[in-house]
Every structure is written in structure tokens, then in C-alpha cells.
Amino acid sequence: MEKLTKYFGGLAAVKDVSFEVREGQIFGFIGPNGAGKTTLFSIIAGATKPSSGTVRNRGRDITALKPFRLVRAGIARTHQIVRPFREMTVLENVKLASHFGRKKVANDAEAEAHAMDILTGFDLDNVAHKPASILSVGLQKKLEIARAMATSPDLLLCDEICGGLTHVETAAMLDLLRRIRDEGTTVMYVEHDVKAITAVCDRILVLNYGRKLSEGAPDHIQQDPAVIEAYLGHPPAKRKED
Amino acid sequence: MTLIEIVNLLVSALLLAGIYAVMSVGMTVIYGVMKIVNLAHAGFMMMGAYLALELFERLHIDPILAALIVFPVMFAIGRAIHWLLVRWLPTSDQPTLASLLLMFGLWLVLQNLGYLIWGNSDRSIFTPHTLSILRFGGITISSVRLVVFGAAVACMVALQLILNHTWFGRSVRALIQNRYAGQIVGVDDKKTASITFGLGIGFAGLAGALLASLYSFNPDFGRPFLIRAFVIIVLGGLESVSGVAIGAFVLAFVETFGILFVPAGYQLAISYGLLVMVLIFLPGGMASLTAKVRRLA
Amino acid sequence: MRVSQRTLSIRGLVQWRRFALLSILLAGLAMMPWLVSSPNVIRLLFLTFLWVTTSVAWNILGGFAGQISFGFAVFYGIGAYTTALAMNAGLNPFLAFLISSVTAAAASLIVGLPTFRLRGPYFAIATIGISEAVRVVMTNLSFTGGASGYRIVEHRPFLQLEHYYTALVLASIAVASSILISRTKFGLGLNAIRQDEDAAAGLGVNPYAYKLEAHALAAALTGMVGGVFARYAAFIHPQGVFGFQTSVHILLMPVIGGIATVWGPVLGGVVFGIVEEQIIASFPEIHLLIYGALLILIILVEPGGILGAFRRLYRRLHARRRDKTSNPGGGEADEIFWRPRRG
Numbered sequence: 076m077e078k079l080t081k082y083f084g085g086l087a088a089v090k091d092v093s094f095e096v097r098e099g100q101i102f103g104f105i106g107p108n109g110a111g112k113t114t115l116f117s118i119i120a121g122a123t124k125p126s127s128g129t130v131r132n133r134g135r136d137i138t139a140l141k142p143f144r145l146v147r148a149g150i151a152r153t154h155q156i157v158r159p160f161r162e163m164t165v166l167e168n169v170k171l172a173s174h175f176g177r178k179k180v181a182n183d184a185e186a187e188a189h190a191m192d193i194l195t196g197f198d199l200d201n202v203a204h205k206p207a208s209i210l211s212v213g214l215q216k217k218l219e220i221a222r223a224m225a226t227s228p229d230l231l232l233c234d235e236i237c238g239g240l241t242h243v244e245t246a247a248m249l250d251l252l253r254r255i256r257d258e259g260t261t262v263m264y265v266e267h268d269v270k271a272i273t274a275v276c277d278r279i280l281v282l283n284y285g286r287k288l289s290e291g292a293p294d295h296i297q298q299d300p301a302v303i304e305a306y307l308g309h310p311p312a313k314r315k316e317d
Numbered sequence: 318m319t320l321i322e323i324v325n326l327l328v329s330a331l332l333l334a335g336i337y338a339v340m341s342v343g344m345t346v347i348y349g350v351m352k353i354v355n356l357a358h359a360g361f362m363m364m365g366a367y368l369a370l371e372l373f374e375r376l377h378i379d380p381i382l383a384a385l386i387v388f389p390v391m392f393a394i395g396r397a398i399h400w401l402l403v404r405w406l407p408t409s410d411q412p413t414l415a416s417l418l419l420m421f422g423l424w425l426v427l428q429n430l431g432y433l434i435w436g437n438s439d440r441s442i443f444t445p446h447t448l449s450i451l452r453f454g455g456i457t458i459s460s461v462r463l464v465v466f467g468a469a470v471a472c473m474v475a476l477q478l479i480l481n482h483t484w485f486g487r488s489v490r491a492l493i494q495n496r497y498a499g500q501i502v503g504v505d506d507k508k509t510a511s512i513t514f515g516l517g518i519g520f521a522g523l524a525g526a527l528l529a530s531l532y533s534f535n536p537d538f539g540r541p542f543l544i545r546a547f548v549i550i551v552l553g554g555l556e557s558v559s560g561v562a563i564g565a566f567v568l569a570f571v572e573t574f575g576i577l578f579v580p581a582g583y584q585l586a587i588s589y590g591l592l593v594m595v596l597i598f599l600p601g602g603m604a605s606l607t608a609k610v611r612r613l614a
Numbered sequence: 615m616r617v618s619q620r621t622l623s624i625r626g627l628v629q630w631r632r633f634a635l636l637s638i639l640l641a642g643l644a645m646m647p648w649l650v651s652s653p654n655v656i657r658l659l660f661l662t663f664l665w666v667t668t669s670v671a672w673n674i675l676g677g678f679a680g681q682i683s684f685g686f687a688v689f690y691g692i693g694a695y696t697t698a699l700a701m702n703a704g705l706n707p708f709l710a711f712l713i714s715s716v717t718a719a720a721a722s723l724i725v726g727l728p729t730f731r732l733r734g735p736y737f738a739i740a741t742i743g744i745s746e747a748v749r750v751v752m753t754n755l756s757f758t759g760g761a762s763g764y765r766i767v768e769h770r771p772f773l774q775l776e777h778y779y780t781a782l783v784l785a786s787i788a789v790a791s792s793i794l795i796s797r798t799k800f801g802l803g804l805n806a807i808r809q810d811e812d813a814a815a816g817l818g819v820n821p822y823a824y825k826l827e828a829h830a831l832a833a834a835l836t837g838m839v840g841g842v843f844a845r846y847a848a849f850i851h852p853q854g855v856f857g858f859q860t861s862v863h864i865l866l867m868p869v870i871g872g873i874a875t876v877w878g879p880v881l882g883g884v885v886f887g888i889v890e891e892q893i894i895a896s897f898p899e900i901h902l903l904i905y906g907a908l909l910i911l912i913i914l915v916e917p918g919g920i921l922g923a924f925r926r927l928y929r930r931l932h933a934r935r936r937d938k939t940s941n942p943g944g945g946e947a948d949e950i951f952w953r954p955r956r957g
Contacts, residue, residue, distance in 0.1 A: 146818035158813040160806055171806050174799045175818030183798060226818055354735045405914050412735040414682055419913045425906030433899055547739055582754035589747035596740045597728045
């Protein structure tokens with residue numbers, strides 16, 4: 076049972092947000108723009124320091140760890156705006172992660188084999204030797220996830236990976252997330268699209284103006300009046316009993 | 318140390334700060350608007366100095382007045398170079414290595430042109446005023462330095478006025494803050510960039526001409542001044558005229574009083590050392606930039 | 615699976631061919647003194663080998679890792695002076711060279727620890743500052759002769775061939791290191807750091823440590839070159855070995871030849887060695903002009919340098935055969951500085 080607890084305070088973007096993530100879940104974060112979702116992720120991923128509060132993973136305090144050490148601790152992240160290594164091939168992008176990830180690889184050939192396996196699992200093996208720059212955005216997002224998974228993480232942070240995708244692509248992406256969870260990786264998922272989040276998450280936390288607004292299972296969130304007000308701006312109209 | 322000596326040093330520092338400031342302003346505006354680190358700045362200062370030399374020797378124009386002529390000439394040259402070379406660089410919110418190397422190449426070219434046209438021996442401009450000294454009580458000031466200081470201050474004030482009260486100045490300030498947003502709002506960033514570059518080069522040349530009346534020079538003389546300019550604009554926060562003034566004073570102060578503690582030969586090392594330390598340790602302008610770079614998308 | 619098998623066998627073939635070619639080249643260079651009798655040509659080759667070494671060395675940090683340093687003269691100079699001091703103290707020259715590489719590497723750590731926090735141009739500017747500061751200090755340091763320089767007294771006779779082969783071995787080591795790096799985890803990590811340091815860190819690469827390592831290796835090689843040169847010239851002075859001009863030359867070669875590739879810096883070193891000697895002989899006044907103009911041209915037209923230009927030409931001529939035989943392009947930087955033009 077993994078406990079991932081975060082208490083923050085004071086950062087203008089995120090205030091006093093605390094929560095716990097259990098292993099094997101897909102834990103979602105939603106909130107209006109500017110609510111602090113990406114900041115939260117940045118803090119967990121080690122890119123930003125919180126003004127106060129701690130991030131704990133399996134009992135260990137990982138707040139101050141630099142990003143590359145977090146990989147060793149089992150945390151990997153994708154970015155909202157994809158950042159593939161454009162001058163490398165798709166395979167090399169993943170091979171890098173295989174080399175520097177948690178799984179020990181003895182040599183280059185082993186890393187390449189590992190990377191190839193991952194790519195096959197993500198249906199990207201047919202473009203393995205093409206430069207990453209030629210992929211479409213949807214495929215680049217998949218590559219981003221594949222790369223992160225190649226570091227053999229326990230926890231994957233997904234930052235708005237469905238941004239700009241079609242309905243079909245989004246559904247495929249959500250299936251991918253479910254598969255990742257079923258294969259043993261916990262997922263923390265930030266998304267703007269409420270439908271996507273409620274469809275795939277086991278548990279959701281709603282942020283508004285940097286504060287925690289609500290937390291719970293998807294149906295609970297959907298019916299929470301505070302959440303509705305935050306999104307729509309007014310209290311939910313009373314249902315007329317017909 | 319007597320009080321008079323300290324005051325003298327302070328005055329020296331102040332005068333030096335003036336010339337340092339006007340020397341750095343050119344680099345600052347170019348960096349602020351275009352995020353280009355102008356390594357060729359040294360070359361243009363050199364050009365300004367030699368132009369002043371020519372004006373002095375052929376037309377007998379006093380170098381400080383020559384600066385007034387040098388400025389528009391260098392402004393035009395700056396715009397020409399922007400049109401020829403600089404506008405092809407990819408634009409960015411962060412300084413790029415491509416721009417760095419391009420300006421470096423340009424600097425090499427300018428240096429060599431300097432050597433070809435004027436040779437590599439030291440030159441200097443000697444006017445009847447060069448050695449004259451003014452005295453106020455116990456304070457001695459070289460009159461040339463005072464005039465140069467006055468010219469420098471006038472330039473800085475003029476620039477500040479332009480930035481704050483003209484349409485062009487507003488465009489510049491907009492682009493400095495956010496180039497993309499400026500474009501959306503309707504700022505013609507290409508034209509503003511071109512004029513800014515011209516201004517930057519113009520000021521470089523002007524500073525060179527003013528420096529020519531104070532020091533001797535050769536085609537490579539820009540380099541120590543270039544490093545000083547870096548120190549200043551980094552100290553001052555990279556994006557404002559007043560910041561430059563502050564940075565200039567700090568450096569001038571450190572250099573002037575540093576003479577007391579460090580043997581003469583190591584003087585330049587002070588500026589270089591300060592540059593490195595400033596780049597690494599300084600909070601404020603510099604640190605916030607590195608913080609921006611570190612933030613993940 | 616079929617695709618990768620085929621690529622592997624083609625790679626194998628290409629590797630054998632390359633290996634054979636390289637061996638022939640190396641053998642040829644080793645036999646040069648017997649094929650050519652002119653000591654001038656040997657001297658030219660000697661200098662070229664040294665330049666190739668610094669070029670390849672700088673490229674490890676500046677090309678592979680993308681950290682452009684304008685201050686490599688520091689390591690060159692430290693290597694030169696270390697060797698000079700060591701030899702004058704009676705040490706065997708080759709031992710002196712080794713010690714030089716160590717001191718240069720140590721210096722690189724001192725330089726790198728504070729400066730690798732900086733990115734891009736800020737790092738570059740800091741290296742200029744450090745380089746100049748060191749030069750100023752060395753110019754004033756009296757026990758190494760200060761500005762008037764320092765002489766090495768060697769009691770062994772001057773054997774040109776000894777210098778020749780030393781340089782050849784050094785250059786070979788450098789190129790071999792470069793090839794090795796480009797094919798291993800270290801090189802992949804450096805490449806990632808060059809393209810996107812933060813993304814690389816997010817995947818487990820330790821950018822700070824890697825940069826320091828690349829820097830140390832590059833500095834060690836450069837320091838040895840300084841030492842070998844110092845022994846050859848028997849006289850060194852701060853303006854020369856610590857001069858900004860030296861840093862500039864060291865940087866120009868790989869950029870002109872083809873930055874961030876394995877053979878680009880070699881090409882740059884060769885071109886530089888030959889051209890520089892000829893130009894200095896015939897037109898000493900314009901060599902800065904030529905290098906500056908070349909640099910400008912490269913940045914604006916072909917950031918991949920001479921090698922990049924050749925590649926582009928090759929691709930255009932063999933456009934149709936591209937699919938089957940082309941190198942997937944791992945790690946070669948055609949677009950290191952260039953973002954595609956809009957529209």
C-alpha cells in the first residue's frame with residue numbers, strides 16, 4: 076500500500092492541498108484553468124519547490140529531490156506540451172529512458188531491446204527508426220508516455236495528455252492509462268476534459284484557485300454542488316420534479 | 318586614507334560609472350528586445366572610437382562632438398547589419414546560441430577590418446583639453462572625464478525619455494516584456510527590432526567615441542569593455558536603463574576602490590571575477606531568468 | 615522484427631567497412647614519415663593532429679553536450695604550464711603530459727562546479743570571464759615568468775618523429791573516445807542534455823554530473839595537447855596559451871567542421887591546421903576575417919558546418935536511394951541551432 080501524501084501551503088498557486096494516493100489507482104485532478112494543477116505536478120516532479128509542505132512516497136520524504144533522483148524513486152512524468160528529443164529517433168528517445176531508468180540494463184543492446192519492447196506495447200514499433208520530430212502530436216504524446224514508462228516507474232504523472240486529441244484518440248489514450256494501471260503502475264492524471272477524467276479515474280481531486288475543493292469517487296464529484304458551482308458559476312438549479 | 322582622498326575616489330568612480338553606463342546601454346536594449354547577446358558590441362565600440370579618430374585627424378573635430386556625428390552613422394550601420402544578417406536569426410524568448418555565435422563571428426570580422434584599415438598599434442586622441450584638470454577644493458577632476466560624464470548622462474536621459482514618451486519606446490518596452498504578446502497587440506516587431514538594433518549599435522559607437530577621448534585604443538580594445546558591459550547589464554537586471562545605471566555604478570565603485578587592495582596588473586581580473594560571481598550568485602534579474610528557463614513546460 | 619534485423623546487418627557491414635577504412639588511414643599516417651621526407655609536412659601534420667585533438671575534445675562538451683565554452687584556453691594553458699614546470703623539474707615528458715591532463719581535468723571541475731548551473735549563453739559568457747581572468751593572473755604571476763613567458767629546458771635531443779607520433783597517438787585516442795561516446799549511454803545522455811536538459815533530467819539523466827564528466831574529459835585531452843605543444847615549442851607565454859585567440863581557435867574548428875558529430879571536428883581540425891598554416895604564411899592579416907565570415911555563414915546557411923553541407927549535397931544527389939540505406943540519423947545535429955522557418 077503506497078501512501079503518497081502532500082501537504083502544501085503558501086505557494087500562491089497552490090494552497091494547503093493535501094491528499095493521499097493509494098497504489099494501483101488512477102487518481103485524477105481537475106479544476107478550472109489556473110487552479111494550480113500543473114504547479115502541483117511540478118512540485119511532485121521536483122521541478123518546483125513548495126514554499127511549505129512535503130511530498131512523501133512510501134514513507135520517504137521526497138520533496139527536495141531533483142527530477143532525476145525521482146526517477147530512481149519510481150516517479151516519472153509527461154509534459155503538457157510534449158518534449159520529445161527531436162533529433163533522435165523514436166527508439167532512441169525510449170532507449171534513453173531505458174538506460175537511465177530504474178531497471179538495470181547491462182549494455183546498449185539490452186537497453187535497445189527493452190525500448191523496442193515498450194514501443195511494441197505502445198504500437199509505435201513501426202516508426203521506431205524515424206526521427207521523433209515527424210510524428211503527429213497524438214503519436215508524440217504516446218511517445219511521451221512510452222518514454223516515461225521505460226523508466227519503470229511506480230507512479231506516472233500524466234499532464235493533460237488528451238489535450239488536442241480527437242474523441243477516438245482520447246478514448247484510445249484512456250484505454251492506455253487503464254492498461255498502465257492494470258499492469259501495476261499508479262497514475263496521477265491532470266486533465267482539463269472533465270468527461271475524460273470521470274471516465275477513467277478511480278478517485279478525483281478538484282482544485283479551485285489553488286485550494287482543494289473536493290475529493291472522492293467520480294460520481295460523488297459530479298454531484299458535488301461546490302464543484303458544479305466552480306465550473307458553472309452558479310449553484311445547481313433545483314431539479315424540477317415532473 | 319583621508320576624507321579628501323576618499324571623496325576623490327568616489328568622484329572618480331562616479332565619472333567612470335557614467336561612461337560605463339552609456340557603454341552598456343547599447344547592449345541592454347538589444348538584449349531586452351531581441352534576446353541577443355551582442356558580442357560584436359566590442360567591435361562597434363572600436364569602430365566608434367576609430368571613426369572619432371578619423372574625424373579628429375581629418376576634420377579636426379573634437380572627439381566629444383564627434384560622438385554626435387558617430388551616433389547617427391553607427392545607427393545606420395546597425396540597421397544595415399540587422400537587415401543583412403541579424404533578421405535571419407530565429408526569434409526566441411531566450412537567448413540562443415545561434416545568435417551568440419553569429420555576433421561572435423561578426424566581432425571577429427570587425428576586429429580584422431579594424432586591423433586592416435588602421436593597423437594594430439595603439440592610437441589615441443590628444444586635444445588641448447586632454448590634460449586639463451579642474452579643481453574644486455581638494456578634489457581634482459580631469460575636465461575631459463567630466464564632459465564625457467555629462468555627455469553620458471545626457472544620453473541616458475535621452476534614451477529614458479524615448480523609452481517612456483514615444484510610441485517607439487512603448488513598442489520597445491512591450492517587446493522586452495513579451496515579444497509574442499507584443500506582436501499580437503500590433504507592435505511591428507521586425508521594424509522595432511531593426512530600430513532597436515540600430516540604436517544599440519549607435520550607442521556602442523557613441524560610447525567608443527567618448528572612450529577614445531579618455532583612453533588609447535587598438536582594434537582589440539573592446540574586449541575588456543565588453544566583459545564590463547556584461548557585468549553591468551547582468552547586475553542591473555538586464556532590462557532597464559536605470560538598472561544599467563545601478564550596475565555601472567557598482568562596477569565602477571568596485572574597480573575604483575579595488576585598486577587600493579589589489580596590485581595593478583590584476584585589476585582586470587576583478588571585473589572578470591565579478592562577472593562570474595554575479596552570473597552565479599546574483600538573485601534578482603539574473604536568478605529569475607534562470608528560474609524561467611528551469612520551469613518545465 | 616525483420617526491419618531491425620536488416621538494419622542490424624547493414625549496420626554491421628557499414629561498421630566493418632568503416633573500421634577497415636580507419637585502420638588504413640591510421641596506418642597511412644603512421645607511415646607518413648617514410649613516405650614523405652619534408653620535415654615541413656611532418657610539422658604540418660603534427661600541428662594538425664594537435665588541432666584535431668582539441669577540436670574533438672571541445673566537441674565532447676560543446677557539441678555532444680551542447681555547452682558552448684569560450685574558455686578552453688584555460689585548460690590548454692594549464693596543460694602547457696604544468697608540462698613545462700614538470701619537465702623543468704626533471705620529469706619524463708610523457709609523465710608530464712599525464713600530469714597535465716590531470717591538472718587540466720581538476721581545473722575543469724573548479725570551473726564547471728559553479729558555472730554548469732548556467733544555461734546557454736550565460737554559461738558561454740561566464741567561460742569568457744574565467745578564461746580572461748586566468749590569463750590576467752598568469753600574466754602577472756612571476757614564478758612562471760609572467761608576461762615574458764617560460765622556457766622549457768630539455769636535455770634529450772629533439773626528435774621530430776617523437777613529437778609526431780605522440781601527437782598522432784593523442785589524436786587517435788581523442789577520436790576513439792569520441793566514437794565510443796557517441797555509441798554508448800554516455801553519449802546518448804549528453805545528446806539528450808543538449809536538446810532538452812530538463813526533459814533529460816525527467817528521464818533519469820543527471821545533467822550536472824554528466825556535464826562535469828564531459829568537461830573533465832575534454833579538459834584532460836586539451837591539457838595534454840597544451841603539454842605536447844609546450845614541449846615542442848620549448849617556450850610558452852600567457853598571451854599565447856591562455857589567450858582568447860586560442861579559445862577562439864579551439865571553438866572554431868568543430869563549429870566549422872560540423873558541430874556535434876564525430877567526424878565534423880576532425881574535418882574542422884584538418885581544415886584549420888592546413889588552412890591556418892597557409893593563411894598565416896601568405897595572408898596573416900585576414901585570418902580573423904575569414905573565420906568570422908565562415909562562422910557567420912555557417913550560422914545563417916548551414917549550421918552543420920562543412921560536414922553538414924556535404925551531407926545535404928549527398929542527400930540531394932541520392933534522394934531516391936535514401937529509404938533503404940540511410941543512417942537513421944541518431945545523434946547527428948543538422949539542426950542544432952536552427953528551428954524550421956515558419957511558413
